[in-house]
Amino acid sequence: MATEVKHNTCSIAAATWLALCILTMICNVTLADRVLKEKELGNFVEKERQGVLRAMIDFLWQSGKSSYEPVWPEMKFGWRIIVGSIVGFLGAALGSVGGVGGGGIFVPMLALIIGFDPKSSTAISKCMIMGAASSTVYYNMKLRHPALDIPLIDYDLALLFQPMLMLGISIGVICNVMFADWMVTVLLIILFIGTSTKALFKGIDTWKKETMLKKEKAKLLEGEPKPGDASAEDYKPLPSGPADPHDETAPLLKNIYWKELSLLMYVWVGFLIVQIIKTYSKTCSVQYWVLNFLQIPIAISVTLFEAVCLYKGTRVIGSKGKEITNWKVHQLFLYCSCGIVAGMVGGLLGLGGGFILGPLFLELGIPPQVASATSTFSMLFSSSMSVVQYYLLDRFPVPYSSYFVLVATIAAFAGQHVVRKIIAVLGRASIIIFILALTIFISAISLGGVGIQNMIEKMENQEYMGFEDLCSKS
Numbered sequence: 001m002a003t004e005v006k007h008n009t010c011s012i013a014a015a016t017w018l019a020l021c022i023l024t025m026i027c028n029v030t031l032a033d034r035v036l037k038e039k040e041l042g043n044f045v046e047k048e049r050q051g052v053l054r055a056m057i058d059f060l061w062q063s064g065k066s067s068y069e070p071v072w073p074e075m076k077f078g079w080r081i082i083v084g085s086i087v088g089f090l091g092a093a094l095g096s097v098g099g100v101g102g103g104g105i106f107v108p109m110l111a112l113i114i115g116f117d118p119k120s121s122t123a124i125s126k127c128m129i130m131g132a133a134s135s136t137v138y139y140n141m142k143l144r145h146p147a148l149d150i151p152l153i154d155y156d157l158a159l160l161f162q163p164m165l166m167l168g169i170s171i172g173v174i175c176n177v178m179f180a181d182w183m184v185t186v187l188l189i190i191l192f193i194g195t196s197t198k199a200l201f202k203g204i205d206t207w208k209k210e211t212m213l214k215k216e217k218a219k220l221l222e223g224e225p226k227p228g229d230a231s232a233e234d235y236k237p238l239p240s241g242p243a244d245p246h247d248e249t250a251p252l253l254k255n256i257y258w259k260e261l262s263l264l265m266y267v268w269v270g271f272l273i274v275q276i277i278k279t280y281s282k283t284c285s286v287q288y289w290v291l292n293f294l295q296i297p298i299a300i301s302v303t304l305f306e307a308v309c310l311y312k313g314t315r316v317i318g319s320k321g322k323e324i325t326n327w328k329v330h331q332l333f334l335y336c337s338c339g340i341v342a343g344m345v346g347g348l349l350g351l352g353g354g355f356i357l358g359p360l361f362l363e364l365g366i367p368p369q370v371a372s373a374t375s376t377f378s379m380l381f382s383s384s385m386s387v388v389q390y391y392l393l394d395r396f397p398v399p400y401s402s403y404f405v406l407v408a409t410i411a412a413f414a415g416q417h418v419v420r421k422i423i424a425v426l427g428r429a430s431i432i433i434f435i436l437a438l439t440i441f442i443s444a445i446s447l448g449g450v451g452i453q454n455m456i457e458k459m460e461n462q463e464y465m466g467f468e469d470l471c472s473k474s
Contacts, residue, residue: 071117072397084113085407088128092408093415094439095129095354096136096376097432102408103129103346104192104355104443108450114400118454122176123395124404126386131405132412133380139416140373141255145319146429147367154319154366154374155260159306160332161339162378163267163299165353168343169382170271170295173389175348182458184348185451191345192355192444196437199359203433206368210428263302268381270298272388279392284471303339307332319370335360346379347386354379355443358436368432369423 073080087109095102103125110121143152176184274291281287309315310327338360346353354375361371390396423429 071115072120072400073115075397075399075403080114084109084404087113088404088407089411091439092128092132092411093418094435096132096412097372097415097419097435102132102439104439104447106404106408108446110404111450118450119176120396123387123390123393124401126383126390127396127401128404128408129379130383130387131407131409133376133383135409135413136373136376136416137380139413140376142252143369143373144255145367146369148318150318151255151257152370152373153255153377154317154370155257155264156306156310156315156317157319157361157366157374158378159260159263160303160310160335161342161357162264162381163303164336164339165343165346165357165378165382166267166271166385167295167299168340168345169347169353169386170292170343170389171340172344172347173386173393174292175344177393179348182451182455185448185455187345187348188451189444189448192440192447195355195359196440196444199362199433199437199440202359202362203430203437206430206433207428210430214427263305264381267298267302268385271295271385274298275385275388275392303336307336317364317366319366319374320364335364343382346382353382355440362433368429372432372436 075081088106091102091105091109093102095105106125106128107118107121110116110124111118114121116124137153140152144150145152274294278288278291281291306315307327310317311329311332338356342353342356342360345356357375357378358371361375362368366374419431419435423431
């Protein structure tokens with residue numbers, strides 16, 4: 001009996017041991033399976049992560065890939081030329097008055113109506129801006145300040161911004177070669193909506209001030225003050241107020257400040273020499289980059305001279321009148337940075353830079369007429385330099401460009417003449433600010449619409465939409 005119990009006990013112990021072994025094996029197999037699955041899942045997640053990252057890199061950059069194909073339609077008389085000329089004429093007239101050049105209207109016109117590709121449209125737009133700026137500057141150089149006995153163009157303001165604008169243009173042209181169209185579109189929409197809104201509010205504020213000045217002037221006239229009345233002698237329209245009944249003109253040579261103009265020409269000639277020498281160097285070579293970086297000291301030397309003089313008080317922004325501005329270092333740095341950004345945007349989008357400079361000058365308290373004239377004066381240097389750069393890159397056909405330059409030149413002169421007459425009759429310089437805001441807003445809609453349309457087409461065709469390779473460009 002004891003033997004049987006012992007045997008049963010051993011059997012139970014063996015069965016229990018066997019069950020424990022089996023259970024342990026099952027647990028180990030389950031655990032191993034779980035570890036393997038987790039490892040496989042981790043590898044999958046890691047691969048998926050790498051796949052997403054790789055896909056983003058491939059989307060933005062693929063060596064040797066390029067989506068740019070120049071499209072230059074044949075130049076022949078037809079409805080495209082007629083409609084394009086009308087739109088270009090209106091764009092140049094509005095842009096020259098607002099001091100923004102009109103590039104936001106030129107680029108969509110060249111792309112949608114004439115049929116150029118976006119980057120060629122940008123280059124031809126720069127040619128048109130140069131033509132419009134040339135005639136506008138010639139017209140403005142004979143005019144005097146609306147309230148002060150100085151030229152309409154503020155040369156000190158131009159000295160502070162123009163060198164930085166040209167430096168930004170050089171950077172922007174390189175970015176134009178490298179950046180994809182959708183990147184340009186996103187930047188454009190954000191920038192233009194912001195600047196047009198700011199300009200609109202500034203125009204409304206100026207309109208209210210002009211209305212108050214008109215009422216004050218009417219009260220003074222109703223009171224018929226005597227010749228010796230102090231209130232009549234002290235009353236003077238503010239610099240930002242309405243223009244005089246007629247714009248005073250002066251001989252061209254008297255209105256030119258030769259010292260300031262020579263400094264601006266020094267920057268322009270320096271940049272031109274660098275661009276010409278750069279054509280004989282291989283793209284992305286050491287010599288190529290050394291020449292590019294040589295533009296920095298050329299631009300900074302003139303802007304730094306003007307900034308130091310403004311900081312010390314030896315020079316002033318004369319167009320602000322008797323208002324004294326104690327310039328701070330951070331203010332000067334910020335304004336110079338805005339000049340570079342304006343140039344980069346101009347070179348990148350084919351605009352004149354006035355879309356940023358115009359509203360910025362108004363924020364500084366510069367009268368609308370002076371802001372428009374000085375902005376256009378700065379754009380003449382920057383746009384002409386862009387034309388040289390685009391020509392050396394073979395980005396536009398000369399016959400088409402020459403024709404549209406002629407259209408823009410005539411339109412700008414006509415626009416200046418007509419709007420100045422309207423301002424003289426109505427006595428409201430805020431019209432210039434409203435034209436500025438309207439031009440920027442129309443540009444945001446037209447350029448943004450064209451950019452979005454191109455993005456959709458490329459996505460449907462599964463085209464490459466990343467950065468271009470600068471070093472593969474001729």
